[in-house]
Structures are given as C-alpha cells and as structure tokens.
Amino acid sequence: MSSEKIVEYLSCEISNYLEDIENNISLDHDIFVCRKDGVCLFKELSENVNAQTVGALVAGMWQAAESVNSINTISVNEYMLQFSTSQQGVMVYPLYLEDEIFLLTTLFGEELNPGKLKNSCRKLRDQLVNNYTDYQQMRPKEISNEKKKQEFLFSNISDKEIDQLFSFAGS
Amino acid sequence: MSFVNYHSKEVNCKIVYYGPGLGGKTTNIQHVYKKTSGDSKGKMVSLNTDNERTIFFDFLPLDLGEIRGFRTRFHLYTVPGQVFYESSRKLILRGVDGIVFVADSQVERMEDNVASLKSLIDNLEDHGYDVSTIPLIMQWNKRDLPNIVSVEEMSNILNKYDSPEFSAQAVSGEGVFETLKMASKLVLMNLKSGI
Numbered sequence: 070m071s072s073e074k075i076v077e078y079l080s081c082e083i084s085n086y087l088e089d090i091e092n093n094i095s096l097d098h099d100i101f102v103c104r105k106d107g108v109c110l111f112k113e114l115s116e117n118v119n120a121q122t123v124g125a126l127v128a129g130m131w132q133a134a135e136s137v138n139s140i141n142t143i144s145v146n147e148y149m150l151q152f153s154t155s156q157q158g159v160m161v162y163p164l165y166l167e168d169e170i171f172l173l174t175t176l177f178g179e180e181l182n183p184g185k186l187k188n189s190c191r192k193l194r195d196q197l198v199n200n201y202t203d204y205q206q207m208r209p210k211e212i213s214n215e216k217k218k219q220e221f222l223f224s225n226i227s228d229k230e231i232d233q234l235f236s237f238a239g240s
Numbered sequence: 241m242s243f244v245n246y247h248s249k250e251v252n253c254k255i256v257y258y259g260p261g262l263g264g265k266t267t268n269i270q271h272v273y274k275k276t277s278g279d280s281k282g283k284m285v286s287l288n289t290d291n292e293r294t295i296f297f298d299f300l301p302l303d304l305g306e307i308r309g310f311r312t313r314f315h316l317y318t319v320p321g322q323v324f325y326e327s328s329r330k331l332i333l334r335g336v337d338g339i340v341f342v343a344d345s346q347v348e349r350m351e352d353n354v355a356s357l358k359s360l361i362d363n364l365e366d367h368g369y370d371v372s373t374i375p376l377i378m379q380w381n382k383r384d385l386p387n388i389v390s391v392e393e394m395s396n397i398l399n400k401y402d403s404p405e406f407s408a409q410a411v412s413g414e415g416v417f418e419t420l421k422m423a424s425k426l427v428l429m430n431l432k433s434g435i
C-alpha cells in the first residue's frame with residue numbers, strides 16, 4: 070500500500086510549493102489531499118474544518134461526478150471539479166501518484182481572483198506530480214524485505230479490548 | 241480499503257450499513273452518534289431528502305482510541321436504501337472493510353430484504369470482493385414491531401454466509417452497539433500487516 074509513502078511525500082514537500090513565485094503559485098487557502106475513499110493524507114485546514122468530514126464529502130462528490138461523466142470518453146486526466154461563486158467555493162484536482170488518484174482540494178473564501186487561484190491549484194498539482202520521481206530517488210532506499218509477508222495485523226482481539234475501544238459509549 | 245499508517249501508528253477502516261429502504265440504517269448510526277462523547281465524537285454528515293430519506297450517504301467518523309498501540313479510526317457510512325439509488329450504493333461500497341446488513345424484520349419487508357442482500361452481493365462482486373471473506377454482520381432490526389418474522393426464519397432466508405447476527409431495535413438503541421462492536425472486531429482482525 071502506497072498511502073504511507075504519499076503521506077510522507079506530501080508532508081515534506083507540499084509546503085514548498087504553496088508559495089512558489091517562479092511557477093506563479095500562490096495559495097493561502099485551506100488545502101486538503103485525500104484518497105478516493107476519503108481518507109485524509111494531508112491537510113492544512115482552518116480549525117473549524119474537520120478533515121474527516123471534508124474527506125467523506127469530497128470523495129463522494131468526486132465519485133458521483135465521475136459516474137455522471139462516465140458516458141463520456143475523455144481521459145479522466147482532464148477533469149477537475151469546481152463548485153463556486155465568483156468569490157468562494159471548492160476546487161478539486163486529481164493528483165496521479167503511484168498509479169492512483171488522490172484528490173487535491175482547495176476550499177476558498179473571499180477570493181478576489183478565482184481564475185488565478187484555479188491556475189495555482191493546477192500548477193501545484195503539476196509540481197507535485199513532476200517532483201514525485203525526484204523525491205523518490207533522493208529518499209533513502211527501503212530495506213527490501215525478501216519475503217513480503219502478508220499477515221494479519223492483530224490476531225485474537227478479545228471482547229475486552231473491543232469493550233475498551235467503545236468505552237465512550239457507556240455501555 | 242483500510243489504511244494502516246505505521247509511522248503515525250494509525251488505522252482507518254470503513255464500515256458500511258447496507259439494507260432496504262426504511263430498515264433503520266440511519267437510525268443505527270444516529271444512535272452511535274448520540275451515545276458518543278468527548279474526543280471520540282466527530283461530526284455526523286447526512287445527505288438526505290427533506291423527509292429524512294438518505295439520498296447519498298450518512299457519514300460518522302469515530303475516533304476509538306488505541307488498540308495495541310494503534311490509534312483506531314472508523315468511518316461509518318450508510319447507503320440509501322431506496323431502489324432508485326443503486327448506483328450510489330455501489331459507489332459507497334468502494335473501499336469497504338466491513339458491512340452491517342440491516343434487515344427489516346416485518347413480514348411485508350422480507351422481499352425487500354432479499355432484494356437488497358442480492359444487490360449487496362452483486363455490487364461487492366463487481367468491486368472484486370470475495371463476499372464470503374469480507375466481514376459481514378447481520379442485524380434483524382425492528383424487533384419491537386408486532387408483525388415480524390421469527391429470528392430463525394430470518395436467519396434461514398438471509399444469513400447465507402453464516403455471519404454473526406444480532407436482533408435490534410435501533411430506535412431505542414437496543415442491539416446497535418453489539419452489532420457495531422462485532423463488526424469492528426472482525427474488521428480489525430481482518431487487517432493485513434506487512435509492507
């Protein structure tokens with residue numbers, strides 16, 4: 070599973086591109102990256118925005134839009150999703166890493182120039198895709214496990230352990 | 241598809257409540273939401289019609305604290321039960337780690353239970369799941385109502401995979417946590433480790 074690598078990549082790298090004058094990127098809004106199932110991999114969100122909620126909603130929106138569009142044959146690469154007024158809204162760009170789509174989301178308000186913002190989001194996405202290979206090469210090689218064992222993470226979980234997890238429910 | 245992050249020692253899992261319209265899926269997770277307190281409490285999101293029928297999904301994130309050093313997060317989803325929303329149901333099943341099938345115990349709802357179970361199996365197969373190995377819990381809901389099918393018969397007709405089953409009365413909360421705890425246990429025990 071590559072998600073963990075992506076989390077590491079985004080947390081190391083994304084901040085380098087949020088203000089990137091050379092590439093004409095300027096983003097000071099809420100930024101969020103999740104998997105297609107809504108699990109959050111990166112967030113830079115205002116305090117009142119809940120990452121899990123945004124993840125579930127953005128993933129749902131994206132998947133619904135994708136299905137609506139599935140009658141078309143245009144490459145998915147070309148799509149982005151936007152719901153906005155001239156000042157505020159949400160933009161989602163697909164980010165392809167490791168043959169998987171991740172959803173790069175910007176939530177914005179009081180934006181004077183959404184056109185420019187859109188451009189920034191797209192360029193940020195492009196930067197993240199372009200630099201991923203370099204990042205991979207620079208990163209220390211993983212010690213390759215000869216046998217890639219797939220075992221269960223937890224075995225024999227007891228009812229008591231489950232009760233503890235649910236102790237909040239006062240059952 | 242669960243997400244196990246070894247660096248931050250976190251696991252994320254997705255549980256979907258499936259079943260016929262008006263069977264009580266939303267009521268199940270509303271009860272969980274009501275009973276959740278403090279740090280575990282996330283925001284519940286409901287995408288529904290004006291008369292409270294689910295139109296896309298309900299979503300409740302649960303932060304359950306630690307098990308064996310791993311912080312555990314569950315994402316609970318319900319699907320819309322109305323026949324019309326088949327394509328939405330299919331979308332929501334994507335990446336599922338465990339399923340609670342909420343059946344309506346009323347005699348007149350048995351046909352809908354059967355149809356919904358069939359749709360679940362078809363959709364899972366379309367997503368490439370092996371239905372016999374994915375954690376599945378059966379819940380016989382609305383046991384408080386008068387005209388209901390016996391538990392034995394429900395089991396005979398609907399429990400094809402010999403899944404754990406629970407009687408429930410989601411409006412009063414009876415059986416809700418028993419069902420969810422079993423689902424959580426099976427999902428956690430089904431998580432694969434290894435890089």
Ligand SMILES: Nc1nc2c(ncn2[C@@H]2O[C@H](COP(=O)(O)OP(=O)(O)OP(=O)(O)O)[C@@H](O)[C@H]2O)c(=O)[nH]1
Pocket residue numbers: 259260261262263264265266267268292293294295318319320321322381382383384385408409410411412
């Ligand atoms: N008597 C009784 N009513 C119940 C029970 N559980 C749920 N209900 C009621 O059944 C109705 C439908 O419940 P929901 O939870 O909205 O059903 P749902 O499965 O989410 O329905 P959809 O969103 O259309 O798929 C509501 O009026 C509930 O109060 C129960 O155990 N007993």
Ligand SMILES: [Mg+2]
Pocket residue numbers: 265266267292293294318319320321
């Ligand atoms: Mg519902």
